[in-house]
Amino acid sequence: MMVNAPIAIRPAFIAIDWGTTNRRAYAIAADGAVMDMMRDDKGVLAVPREAFAGEVAAIRARLGDVPILCAGMVGSTRGWVEVPYRMCPAGLDALVEGLVWVEPGRTAIVPGLSFTAGDSSDVMRGEEVQLLGAVAAGLAPADAVLCQPGTHCKWAKVRGGVVADFRTAMTGEMFALLKAHSLLGDFLTGTVIDGPAFRDGLALAQDDRLLSSLFGERAGVVLGRRDASETAARVSGLLIGADVREQDLVAGEEVHILADAALGILYAAAVTAAGGTPVLIDSHIAFSAGITAIWKAIDGR
Amino acid sequence: MMVNAPIAIRPAFIAIDWGTTNRRAYAIAADGAVMDMMRDDKGVLAVPREAFAGEVAAIRARLGDVPILCAGMVGSTRGWVEVPYRMCPAGLDALVEGLVWVEPGRTAIVPGLSFTAGDSSDVMRGEEVQLLGAVAAGLAPADAVLCQPGTHCKWAKVRGGVVADFRTAMTGEMFALLKAHSLLGDFLTGTVIDGPAFRDGLALAQDDRLLSSLFGERAGVVLGRRDASETAARVSGLLIGADVREQDLVAGEEVHILADAALGILYAAAVTAAGGTPVLIDSHIAFSAGITAIWKAIDGR
Incomplete structure (x- = not known):
């Protein structure tokens, strides 16, 4: 005998935009739709290194037991694991290549980007997913100037769909x-x-x-x-x-x-x-588009 | 019967360069020579308003019971008495006119300077004595650009011996x-x-x-x-x-x-x-020259 039961729709993966003082976690469906979202002030400064595994377990318990992609300061020296920067020019493929799996097959961290020219140097962590997501989602053209205001305002030049250079x-x-x-x-x-x-x-x-x-x-x-x-x-x-x-x-x-x-x-x-x-x-749409593009690139492997 | 006794040479006046965090007091002879000097960290932030009279009494006890001229933040809202700014262009005569006697005949405070042009505004307290003293002492010509580096770096244009404008x-x-x-x-x-x-x-x-x-x-x-x-x-x-x-x-x-x-x-x-x-x-020579010029202007009155 069959009964009608609620259908539990599981997300395809969870994306965490894990910054210095805040974090946002998104439950994302296979088609890129954001199904659920949570936000709190457990930025990397509030999480000791040994506590990150427990934190992602708690997020899974809440949003779904699926793979997780993290971006942002979680990949810095003060985060979970230091993930090397990818040097510009860099596109989504460079972010995919540079993924570091902190829990094999379960949890990965997206690399940040670096840019050097002559004497000058720059770095970003987290903004690269938004930037490339904006282009991937068609919110910005493949050749564009993008600006991400905030504590450290990023100005990026995207050329042919990749981040050519940036300044903070x-x-x-x-x-x-x-x-x-x-x-x-x-x-x-x-x-x-x-x-x-x-x-x-x-x-x-x-x-x-x-x-x-x-x-x-x-x-x-x-x-x-x-x-x-x-x-x-x-x-x-x-x-x-x-x-x-x-x-x-x-x-x-x-x-x-x-x-x-x-x-x-x-x-x-x-x-x-x-x-x-x-x-x-909209920076949230840009982020989910970017992280979904990375997810799709690894999901088929 | 007469004996040889040490001759006590009294200064003509005492000058205090009284800033936010430090102060310097100079015992100065009638000819402008600095006879003695003391420096400590009793800037105006360390002195409650009702304690200024006691502070100058203590300085007199140490350097000589003579009139005192004070310059600097001692004349600000956080100092002893608020002394109105004199507006540029302003020379030593403007500073003399703007003196405020906090202890009649005994202790006076030199005014600071203000400068406004269109939409922009600027103020100084204490630096004006150095600036005009540098010119009075011939350390700088009557038409000059002067720079006083520090927490707030002053850039002044002196024209015909008066401060024409400045910027901080x-x-x-x-x-x-x-x-x-x-x-x-x-x-x-x-x-x-x-x-x-x-x-x-x-x-x-x-x-x-x-x-x-x-x-x-x-x-x-x-x-x-x-x-x-x-x-x-x-x-x-x-x-x-x-x-x-x-x-x-x-x-x-x-x-x-x-x-x-x-x-x-x-x-x-x-x-x-x-x-x-x-x-x-030398900013100390400039200060003593400026304050001595002010002293001479009032001493004959």
């Missing part, structure tokens, strides 16, 4: 340092939105005098010429404006921005002010 | 923030001297990409392309180079640098790299 600006970290520890800190408590004060900061960035413009923000308040409630938005505009300015955008150049809505809107305004054309992309 | 770069504070609180901090413990690593930092500053160059310093170490022991000197060169670059020096322009020897040499190298001509000036 410590824009978000700089704002956090100023807010938490500088003489400007008391004035940086306001919310930052894309309003007149933020736009004034973008305009100030065109002076190309970051170190003195920052001091001037405090002096303006001390002299009563500025309202301290505007300082956060002005300084944010100054820093984001300086960041975008450092990229030497060509007039009209499209910049594909992968960010949450609040930060994406600020960078879009800065790109526009610098003469570029911003295109906002 | 938060160069030293930025280095301190990065060292104490940033992801680069672990690498910034080395001593900074004017060597190849510092010069490389100066050269890197010419790229005009401060936010990304800073991140690149860490990436270079992570990738094993740089020795972490060089990072402090490279980042110092990068920041001081950016600071000097923000000043848009004209080729060959003389910059009179008021600083201790170690920092003065670094700024001199940066000025030279930017095409300027550095001239190092």
Whole structure:
């Protein structure tokens, strides 16, 4: 005798975007659809090395007993296992080749990317899946400039579908340092939105005098010429404006921005002010597209 | 009957350069000669408002019971009494007019300077005595560019013997923030001297990409392309180079640098790299010359 029972749909795999202070885990179906998601603050700094195996077991218990692909700082010296960077130019195939299986057949970590040119060096871990996923999903063309704002803002050039080069600006970290520890800190408590004060900061960035413009923000308040409630938005505009300015955008150049809505809107305004054309992309879709492409490449092997 | 007794030579006045974290007190003769000096870490942050009177009494007990002129953050909102800024252009006469007597006939505080132009604002407290003293003592000409490196580096233009305008770069504070609180901090413990690593930092500053160059310093170490022991000197060169670059020096322009020897040499190298001509000036002589000029202006009244 047969009864109707609920059909348990198991995901094909789980993807974990495991950063320094947060992590997101996605249960993903064979066709790439995200079936379930969880997010918490168990970033790698909160997880001792010997505790990672238990952490992924707990995630499996919650999202499904399937293979797991991890990306991000989990592959750094402070993570579970250090996974060597892949050097640019690098596409999804390089990420697949560089996978390190920490639990054979069960759990793998995606490598980060490095870029060197002459005297300069750069590294990323986690952003590469989003970047290449955006292209794989058709959210950005195979030749594109992509921007990933955040603590460390990544600017990548994708050429023929591979990451040709990239550069990182410590824009978000700089704002956090100023807010938490500088003489400007008391004035940086306001919310930052894309309003007149933020736009004034973008305009100030065109002076190309970051170190003195920052001091001037405090002096303006001390002299009563500025309202301290505007300082956060002005300084944010100054820093984001300086960041975008450092990229030497060509007039009209499209910049594909992968960010949450609040930060994406600020960078879009800065790109526009610098003469570029911003295109906002959903970074979660980009991540799941990238990690699913990696999954498909190994699933058939 | 007369005996030979030691002759007690009393100073004409005492000058206190009272900063945020340190103070220096000078016993000065009528001809401007410094007879005695003391220095300690009782900056204004270490002195509650009601304790200033006791502090100057203790200094008098040690250096002589004479009038005292104070300059610096002692005249700020966190100091003894808030002394209004004098607006540029301003010379020694403006400082004399703006003196505030906190103990009538006994103790006065020299005002700081403010500068505003269009949207930008700047302030200084304490540096104005050095700047105008350097000119009064003939250490710098009446038309000169002067630079006072430090936590907040001041760049002043003196025209006809008065401070015409100035700008402050938060160069030293930025280095301190990065060292104490940033992801680069672990690498910034080395001593900074004017060597190849510092010069490389100066050269890197010419790229005009401060936010990304800073991140690149860490990436270079992570990738094993740089020795972490060089990072402090490279980042110092990068920041001081950016600071000097923000000043848009004209080729060959003389910059009179008021600083201790170690920092003065670094700024001199940066000025030279930017095409300027550095001239190092003793900042203690400049201060005593400036404060003596103020003393002479009021002593005859």
